Amino acid sequence: MRSRLVAGNWKMHGSLAANQRLLDGLKSGLKASDGAQYTVCVPYPYLSQAQSCLSGTPIAWGAQNLSEHAQGAFTGEVSGAMLRDFGCRHVLVGHSERRALYGETDKQVAAKFQAAQGAGLIPILCVGESLQERESGVTEIVVGRQLAAVLDSSGVGALVNAVIAYEPVWAIGTGRTATPQQAQAVHAFIRGVVGRQDAKLAAGLSILYGGSVKAGNAKELFAMPDIDGGLIGGAALVVEDFVAICDAARSA
Numbered sequence: 664m665r666s667r668l669v670a671g672n673w674k675m676h677g678s679l680a681a682n683q684r685l686l687d688g689l690k691s692g693l694k695a696s697d698g699a700q701y702t703v704c705v706p707y708p709y710l711s712q713a714q715s716c717l718s719g720t721p722i723a724w725g726a727q728n729l730s731e732h733a734q735g736a737f738t739g740e741v742s743g744a745m746l747r748d749f750g751c752r753h754v755l756v757g758h759s760e761r762r763a764l765y766g767e768t769d770k771q772v773a774a775k776f777q778a779a780q781g782a783g784l785i786p787i788l789c790v791g792e793s794l795q796e797r798e799s800g801v802t803e804i805v806v807g808r809q810l811a812a813v814l815d816s817s818g819v820g821a822l823v824n825a826v827i828a829y830e831p832v833w834a835i836g837t838g839r840t841a842t843p844q845q846a847q848a849v850h851a852f853i854r855g856v857v858g859r860q861d862a863k864l865a866a867g868l869s870i871l872y873g874g875s876v877k878a879g880n881a882k883e884l885f886a887m888p889d890i891d892g893g894l895i896g897g898a899a900l901v902v903e904d905f906v907a908i909c910d911a912a913r914s915a
């Protein structure tokens with residue numbers, strides 16, 4: 664059985680006080696379960712806070728980005744080893760906001776994926792098409808290309824210690840969710856691409872859906888056969904919403 668994961672992406676939100684309330688709420692709302700795992704990807708300055716609040720709880724933590732370099736003169740960058748120093752388990756790689764706003768290329772994303780694994784982190788590789796690409800009928804071409812960049816540089820075996828998140832760009836932060844059928848179709852495509860190289864690995868690969876997942880739509884999304892949890896933005900900042908989404912993942 665594939666493991667289910669619900670990952671919160673806090674983006675550039677939070678403060679020490681607000682985070683404390685959120686983390687305390689998650690600690691009391693989320694219990695250890697065989698059914699699902701939880702993680703929160705927080706801004707770098709709050710990694711230490713996440714580490715001290717969440718150590719010993721069933722909730723893991725991680726970051727939203729990392730450098731493709733191990734160390735050196737890269738002002739403003741943060742390495743995978745630094746994230747491990749703060750107990751991070753996961754790191755987002757290739758989030759569409761990084762690709763669109765900071766010009767991250769498929770090649771750079773593939774290098775970051777490799778750097779994450781090299782540091783002992785589990786990369787959550789984000790892939791997804793823009794609205795224009797969907798409307799032009801090239802969703803599979805775009806997602807296939809983003810995936811191929813990582814498969815070509817790291818090899819299919821690297822996906823054993825990775826998670827993929829399908830996030831249609833047009834659904835992120837827009838309140839417009841992909842229908843369960845639209846999401847399922849792309850998840851099945853992703854599993855198929857990986858499966859052509861390694862069927863057993865593909866069958867065990869966790870593929871999350873991200874894009875305006877809310878307490879009200881999580882259950883029907885997570886009920887789809889190839890959707891193994893979610894990457895959650897806005898709703899990850901509200902205790903009740905994130906807990907409800909995690910409940911939906913557990914009971915799916």
Ligand code: PEP
Pocket residue numbers: 672674830834835836837838873874875876894895896897898
């Ligand atoms: C995200 O940030 O990855 C995301 C899916 O955001 P939202 O849930 O707000 O659409």
